[in-house]
Amino acid sequence: MALEEKERIIIPDENGEEHLFEVLFTFDVDQTGNSYIAVVPAEQKDDEEVEVFAFRYEEKSQDEDDLSLFQIESEEEWEMVEEMLNTLTDEETE
Numbered sequence: 001m002a003l004e005e006k007e008r009i010i011i012p013d014e015n016g017e018e019h020l021f022e023v024l025f026t027f028d029v030d031q032t033g034n035s036y037i038a039v040v041p042a043e044q045k046d047d048e049e050v051e052v053f054a055f056r057y058e059e060k061s062q063d064e065d066d067l068s069l070f071q072i073e074s075e076e077e078w079e080m081v082e083e084m085l086n087t088l089t090d091e092e093t094e
Helices: 075-093
Strands: 008-012 018-029 034-041 053-059 067-071
Touching: 008 034, 018 075, 034 075, 053 075
Parallel strands: none
Antiparallel strands: 008 018, 018 034, 034 053, 053 067
16 A cells, blocks of 8 residues: 655664654555565655665554564565565556
8 A cells, every 4th residue: 555645754773863754655465464664765855866765564553653663684575675666666657
């Protein structure tokens, strides 16, 4: 399910500094029951190359604004996320 355009989230880095990101999309994988989110830094310029960050996430409660993010560590997960990103990017450019 694609999210509304320009939805933003704050993600702290390993030093505890908070960074603002724009959500590109989220999707669920029925086979594993996992949910994924892809984000880009909100402060990047339009003419810059886009660096996309992806995480597996779980909702902490019924409030959709409260997420737990987990780094993607397996090669299989990365390939799946990249394939989904490429599919969605191709659809937007058509």
